[in-house]
Amino acid sequence: GAVVSQHPSRVICKSGTSVKIECRSLDFQATTMFWYRQFPKKSLMLMATSNEGSKATYEQGVEKDKFLINHASLTLSTLTVTSAHPEDSSFYICSASPLAGVRDTQYFGPGTRLTVL
């Protein structure tokens, strides 16, 4: 149980294009999903908290117009990196917090490796 998937697992794109990453909770419902960014050999840095049916809450320093988040259902959140640049290259990981059951925990997806050329 508590499986979270991400798609795609890796993507390479040209500078200036937009990339959409999907995060799905496969066997549970999640009102809240989180998006993290991780640089090589570094810890996870929270980018934003995504709430189903409402606007995402962004962490300080994260551009909301650059990283668009949509949480359309209790099992799906998407992160769109708009007008991507090489400095956006990173490992993006989502997590989901179950609506019911084990409290205060987050289950993570396998991550998406974004490379912007």
Place this chain on the structure above:
Amino acid sequence: GQQLNQSPQSMFIQEGEDVSMNCTSSSIFNTWLWYKQEPGEGPVLLIALYKAGELTSNGRLTAQFGITRKDSFLNISASIPSDVGIYFCAGRGGGATNKLIFGTGTLLAVQP
């Protein structure tokens, strides 16, 4: 952003050895979580702690929620090669948000 201080930064040990790592914070947390991350993968939850003083085991892993609520440790007994990875602690404070603050990570290498 805010991070928890985790130590040691890295450990290189022989198979069969016991391992201990800890996490400290200047802030109080209501929940402590320990995750393991392997290269190119997302973190996997190992142990969750919800109460100060709580000691919880998961197989060869044991973790404790510090009495002061500002620290936690993780022990791995009789390490095996598949224990290799980066171990992260994460703390959740109070309030409505379920936001986690992550530790800086401990890289564990196990030599057969």
